[in-house]
Structures are given as structure tokens and as C-alpha cells.
Amino acid sequence: MEKLSIRTNSKVEFQDITGMVEDAVRSSGVRSGVCQVFVPHTTAGITLNEHADPSVIEDIITRLEALVPQRGDYRHGEGNSPAHIKSSLTGSSVTLFVENGGLVLGIWQGVFFCEFDGPRTRQVMVRITPG
Secondary structure (H helix, E strand, C coil), rough: CCCEEEEEECEEEHHHHHHHHHHHHHHHHHCCCCEEECCCCCCCCEEEEEEECCHHHHHHHHHHHHHHCCCCHHHHHHHHHHHHHHHHCCCEEEEEEEEEEEEECCCCCEEEEECCCCEEEEEEEEEEECC
């Protein structure tokens, strides 16, 4: 398993980590199998979406904020309930196929780390399993 370190700069931020995940696949030497990407944080997530047009990510962030605003009637005393809810909506892992030593992705797809309680330094775990 490889651990990636992600440094975020904003309260809410999506970082395209596709290249980092692809590097982990290449360095594993696995030609065919499965790549699991996991975020071990309750206020961050991972998602697979379009990475060709940055306005898609801007739209996702805008809609998540509309659904779960920073200010609301939340009970959690730490003040980061919106981050917990948004991370539940995006999820904490993605599973990708590996073929010919690379990720199997659609032409526009990328892997995004989703920060909802930044800025912070976070971990992303990548496991490549032959199969």
C-alpha cells in the first residue's frame, strides 16, 4: 500500500490526484488488477469525475454548499458538521481497474481528493492488487 500526502489550501477544495494514483500504479508493477483509493478522514472524501473542464468541479462544490451550507442548525460541537455530511455524500473510497499497467478511466475522468475542513495535510491510501 502506498500513502500519498495531500496538502490543501482552502476550507473546501477538490484536488485532481489522478497523476499521483497513476504513478502509484506504475511503481507497483501490476499490469492487470484493481486499484483502491481510500481516504481515512471523516471530513474529506474521494470522487471520480470530469477533470477536463474545471467548471464541473466548481459546480459540484457550489451545489454541495447549497445542499449543506457552512452555517446551519448543526448539533456537532466542533463546528465542522457540514464537512462530515459532505464527506458522506462523496464517499471515502473509489475502486478502479488496472489494465496494461495503467488505470482504466473514461476519457474525461479523473480522481479527486475532496477537502471539506481545510486547510490541512491529509493522507490518501492507494492499494493495487493483481488480478
